[in-house]
Amino acid sequence: MTQSLTLEQQIDLHITTNGPMSVATYMGLCLTHPSRGYYRAGEPIGRAGDFITAPEISQMFGELIGFWLVNLWQQMGEPKAFTLLELGPGRGTLMADILRVACRAPGFRDALNLRLFETSPPLMAEQKARLDVYDPKWLENFENFEDGPVLVVANEFFDALPIRQFIRKSDGWHERQVGLLDGKRAFGLSPTPIPPQSMPDAVQDAAPDTIFEACLAGGEVMSRLAKIVAVQGGSLLVVDYGYAATQTGETLQGVRRHAYADVLDAPGETDISAHVDFGALANVARQAGLAVQPLATQGQFLTRLGIGERAAALAGANPASAADVRAAHDRLVGDAQMGTLFKVFCAHSPGLQPPGFAA
Template sequence: MTPLEQILKSQITTQGPMSVAEYMSTCLLHPEYGYYSTRDPFGAGGDFITAPEISQMFGELIGLTLAQVWMDQGQPAKIALAELGPGRGTLMADILRTAKAVPSFAQACEIHLIEASPKLREVQAATLSAYTPVWHDHVNQLPSDLPLYAIANEFFDALPIRQMIRDGEGWRERQIGLDNDALAFGLSISAPLAALDHRLSDTKDGDLVELCAQAPLIMRTLAERIQANGGAAVIFDYGDWRSLGDTLQAVYAHEKVPALLKPGQSDLTSHVDFEALITDLPCTHSRLTTQGVFLERLGITDRAQALAKSLGGTALEHHIAAHRRLTHPDEMGTIFKTLALFPKGAHPPAGYEV
């Protein structure tokens, strides 16, 4: 039993079953035993490897895309370059290195990082020691008077979700309680839910729909800043258009495990509902695009071939494998999607279509 498991059981005993959202939030961000509070989960030594850790090409292409947006929008003298959930800081470091190819763009960047984990803030500070980033707990703390250039790679998948199961014209919420002193899933009583009225037409009894309350609020904040001051946001995550089915998953030591196993020691994520992200935004958004198609539009294969010329042996094999992992339909190329936000009337960022 993990230390956090005992805390969860005590809470359920005294307060009753908890939602999946509360369980996720506690497991990931408990100040003493939370997954992100106690470790660096990224890279070969962690539980998962994100696109920036796979290859520098990912960050390079995003950096060039943002630099092009900056030029298209009149080269403002100062911008907020922000990343939501910066991991180890690798993506931001790659973007900033690439930005040096456009010196005036690099000089305009004021770096802001949205990070809740004190442990990861320490890692990011080391990775970005040549710069002076400013950390924030919430997106609404970003500067409100600067053009916003925002990046979110595998950020929304870690936000807490509720899981609702269709029951006639109402919904029953999936909850976590106790069964013979073991954490176990159960269901609430059936009740209507206004937030899911629009899903009564495309679901049937027993269908499960996931809701993330935080995601639309975060996207609206980004959209309002971008529409008011200019800039763009690029979002990368695994998921699809419109939630349907149970996508909650846990990873421990690079292996998928049951979601209620090892709370606080396994990573918890869910697939992103991209439709919910872009509903009723005040700015323009691009079409949803697969990561592989997006990267190919930006010329990742040409970049890969250029880098390969100076490589050989094992390094070359790893480089080829990295290109495949980022773009191939059987790897990250299809399950990972991307979309962009940008002001009404502005050109979409390179690689995106409307």
């Protein structure tokens, strides 16, 4: 019976039957419901979708990450077999740009085991169309990796993982929930307080009504992959919007048709995301035995890898597109655009020296 209901109706029925749900449960249903979730049913990326990611702006983004991966592969002694895993590969644009450059390095293509982690059937179809020549395989979990180092790339993946929200009150922290008020979805609080000492040190002195967000799913993904990299060698490269150290404040947001939208409206039709706590990810990676580079802005990272020179070369090769190349360069690295908002995180095997993180 519930299969015939819209996602909106299913969520409201769940609340009516079981009571309010956590923000994490609501966000998970909205994004990854088996048949009606945002990433299951639609094609969200691109000008016809709800948002545009860096790889869709310019080939330069993926090309430079391809160079970065080759550099690490060479530092590891050019292993004869390694896994390249992308989390949330979108339309396959980023990986296509990465491999177009990386496979020019002798031996890289022959050593490559390409793995993709994706939940959207429409996007998987696009990935297959773009990447089939590289014999990709899609993972359902993070187990049973082949022998050899593992290189992980995640662009705008962690921001889409469900978060829990907590609000500080006089008797402790209360989890924020989604319930029904006069028949409409609304935010409320769990009546059960959580003792302040159970929260991170960084929020112990938070003022009343302060919001704290925690992404337990992100920590779990990082933990599983970091443990694999710690044993087999390799790195994790994460590009996303977020903050360097655990802090308070609300970042949960909805986007629909390239404009901000209420996260409680149109479940399954709105992209819901939150800023990434890179400090928390770094702690998890270090606990697994990995080294962590100082967090860089996207602008710093791409500039250090040579995006200015690459833009000049592309513009010079095709003067008719020079203005578009310059505009893409500015959008990727400009402080007022993506350059500062987006951060680049890297955790890796001790001894490696990933480029792009030192001035």
